[in-house]
Amino acid sequence: MSPAVLLTTKSTGPDQTRALAARLGHTLRRGDLVVLSGELGAGKTHFVKGIAEGLDIDDRITSPTFALHQRYEGRETLHHLDVYRLDDLAETIDLDLPELTESGVTVIEWGDTILDILPADRLIVRLMFDDDDLQRVVIFETTDTGAGRWRDRIVNGLKAALPC
Ligand SMILES: Nc1ncnc2c1ncn2[C@@H]1O[C@H](COP(=O)(O)OP(=O)(O)OP(=O)(O)O)[C@@H](O)[C@H]1O
Numbered sequence: 001m002s003p004a005v006l007l008t009t010k011s012t013g014p015d016q017t018r019a020l021a022a023r024l025g026h027t028l029r030r031g032d033l034v035v036l037s038g039e040l041g042a043g044k045t046h047f048v049k050g051i052a053e054g055l056d057i058d059d060r061i062t063s064p065t066f067a068l069h070q071r072y073e074g075r076e077t078l079h080h081l082d083v084y085r086l087d088d089l090a091e092t093i094d095l096d097l098p099e100l101t102e103s104g105v106t107v108i109e110w111g112d113t114i115l116d117i118l119p120a121d122r123l124i125v126r127l128m129f130d131d132d133d134l135q136r137v138v139i140f141e142t143t144d145t146g147a148g149r150w151r152d153r154i155v156n157g158l159k160a161a162l163p164c
């Protein structure tokens with residue numbers, strides 16, 4: 001199924017990206033999978049920090065550069081993955097992704113590089129550089145296999161709360 005764009009918005013700085021992600025974080029529940037796509041330094045880890053805020057996680061979120069997977073406890077468990085340095089697909093399979101995604105909220109930086117092995121029901125957030133250093137275009141997409149559950153949350157929840 002081809003992806004459907006649910007929302008396109010802009011961020012004018014790291015704090016705004018974080019606030020947008022926190023708003024999304026508030027709506028997340030166990031079993032949700034969020035894939036983050038964007039070049040180096042686009043703001044994926046900042047976005048995860050916001051999601052963590054929305055999940056009432058007090059720990060400081062860091063880039064799981066060498067760990068591949070970090071786990072945080074809040075209103076729900078947050079599984080934070082960064083598959084940028086993944087050399088071997090077997091490493092991901094070792095993580096037992098289906099079990100992982102069922103046990104909490106999963107957010108995967110560079111997850112767009114392993115879409116083939118991810119559950120089909122996921123939200124993709126694309127962060128793209130814009131005109132100046134501080135601006136990002138943020139696009140929310142889904143294939144909506146889950147009977148529109150993302151559509152409802154993003155369009156009726158997130159979009160409705162945006163200033164414009
Ligand atoms: N609108 C913005 N949203 C997010 N980050 C921004 C924005 N404008 C500037 N920045 C800066 O861009 C950088 C984003 O870093 P971050 O680690 O979140 O990126 P990343 O996509 O996770 O990178 P990597 O691919 O290395 O994991 C930070 O230094 C942040 O201050």
Ligand SMILES: [Mg+2]
Pocket residue numbers: 044045046063082109
């Ligand atoms: Mg990062």
